[in-house]
Amino acid sequence: MKIFYHTSATSIGGRSGHTQLDDGTLGFDLVSFQEKDKKGVNPEQLFAMGYAACFDSALSLVATQMKLPVQSSKTSVGVGLGQKSDGAFSLDLDITIEVSGLSQEQAQVLIERAHQVCPYSNAVRGNVDVRLHVKVV
Known part of the structure; x- marks a missing residue:
């Protein structure tokens, strides 16, 4: 790499x-x-801030690549900290984007593709439960 x-x-x-x-x-x-x-x-708050900024940048990059007419976007990342059944600790994530200028279908494709591009998403993939949410405004 x-x-x-x-x-x-x-x-x-x-x-x-x-x-x-x-x-x-x-x-x-x-x-x-x-x-x-x-x-x-706390570390979870710092992680949420970094992830939100990174994901919003990935969203912008992917929107440009897809030639989507995004007028504005906002990314929020909710971070939960919990304990698994084996005693180990783990994170639980909710990523919510608000986007304008797109249809609901376009916004859904955009968030899914951004999730494939974002370095934070790639770092947690397979280790952490991540849920994607889209709001068209």
Whole structure:
């Protein structure tokens, strides 16, 4: 595989610590989803933000390739954290796009193709339950 981009981040203290990009440009104090009284974010929230941005970019790329007249799009990713029957932890995902300028059928094909292109989707495929939802506005 030809690598187009590489970045790295470091976390200290796990879910109750701090994570930041190794170049120092962005960092977050982390809190567990159970710690409602502390300020910070949890890894699932960061994953949801990254996945939503990546998927929306894949959607735009695929729409251009398919020559679809998308007027606007918005991608939301819901991330659930759960425990499987074997005791391992896993993610559960819902990807919802809102798109204008397309028919419902075109939007459905678009989200399915974007799901094949998006690097996050490719990373979780076969490991994580992912549900795709489309709203034409």
